[in-house]
Amino acid sequence: MGKSFDLNLVFDFLPKLLSYLHITLLILVGAVLIGLLVGFLAALPRIYNIPVLRTLSAIYVSFIRGTPILIQLFLVYYGLPELLKTIQIDVTHMSSLVFVIITYGFSIGALFSEIIRAAVSAVDRGQTEAAYAIGMTPIAAFVRIVLPQALTIAFPNFANLVISYLKDTSLAFYIGVMDMTGRGQTLGTATNHFLEVYISLAIIYYAVCILLEKCFSLLETRMLRYERQFPVSQ
Template sequence: MDKFFDVALIPQFLATLIKYLPTTLYILVVSLLLGFVMGVLIALPRIYNIPVLKQLAIVYTSFFRGTPIIVQLFIVFYGIPILTALVNVDTTRMDPLYAAIITYGLSSAASIAEIIRSAINSVPKSQTEAALSIGLTQRQNFFRIVFPQALKQATPNFWNLIIGFLKDTSLAFSIGVMDMSGRGETLITSSNHSLEVYVSLAIIYYLVALVLEATFKQIELRLKRDKANTRTIFEMIRQ
């Protein structure tokens, strides 16, 4: 049973929990980088209607967007040792941190793929037609014309995704990752002051989210200024 609420404990818990913030941010950054690379690869078959790969991408996206992240964490954490055992590799002692990164990477890839797909589809087809008419290849058109515009279009959705996954990392403790939430659980066990611990965690997560939002706002303002100086493919043709 919890002890009586003691607000004086919150600064103490904050000082303890903040030391584990780098682990939380490490999971977030590495998994999102992995998710971005995978997301691009998953989005392309659907954009260009590649047989079989398109259907696989749809199933992948549907599964990871339709199942809870905590379920995915347990599937990956307990599934990796079973899969690696098939090739005589023992991963039963693998650090849970890696399982968490893999899970969040796989999960974020599904959402990122949808963001990229919708952003690329929002680029006018006339841009591609104009690029091809001046001799650019399909690959040059994608990487030099379509993809840069799509990324700018997708940035607001990317920001929302990052904030969402920041909060989702709090579930990594369920497979034994010692991040802020994991340390919070040990503090609850040793102190019997669960409310103070959760309030402290809420404060840290909220402050990090505010910093990220302010950073994203500055990036968006810069992108808008750059957009005014960016030439479209039509302007290139006119010259």
């Protein structure tokens, strides 16, 4: 049993936990950057039906969607060093933070590939055909015509994905990364006031999520400004 609840400790714990917020944000930002790159690379073979690569991409996405992120963390943290040992590469001294960022990056990438694939499919095929008709190459048509519209369509789902993974970063503590949740665990153990620690963590995570929602909302409004300037006639 923990000690009696003390509201003052909630406010005492907040600055101690906030001092580790940068670790949580570093995990998120690093994972999102990797995820964007991996997501595009995984989406393209399925968009253009490239043999073999399309199947590999589908298997990768299916595996990520079908396994918990915590299991993925353990597989990368314990499995990747063993795999690399077979080709004489030693990464056993690498920081746990690197493994966390890699894991979350590939996890986000799989889900982002599905988001971008659906968004590309939602763009009117006639626009691509018109681009071909005026002499654009397939790559130019995709980059200049399809991709900008697809990103606008995908943005709300991408924003939700980022916010969801912000909360999932709390699992990084299980492989030894001292983020906010990890610091919270040590504070709870040292003081035996776990409830106050978890309330403080909830306040911080909620505040960061609200801030991200506001930022994404502003970005989405800016991306959609052309629709207000040039409304589509019904």
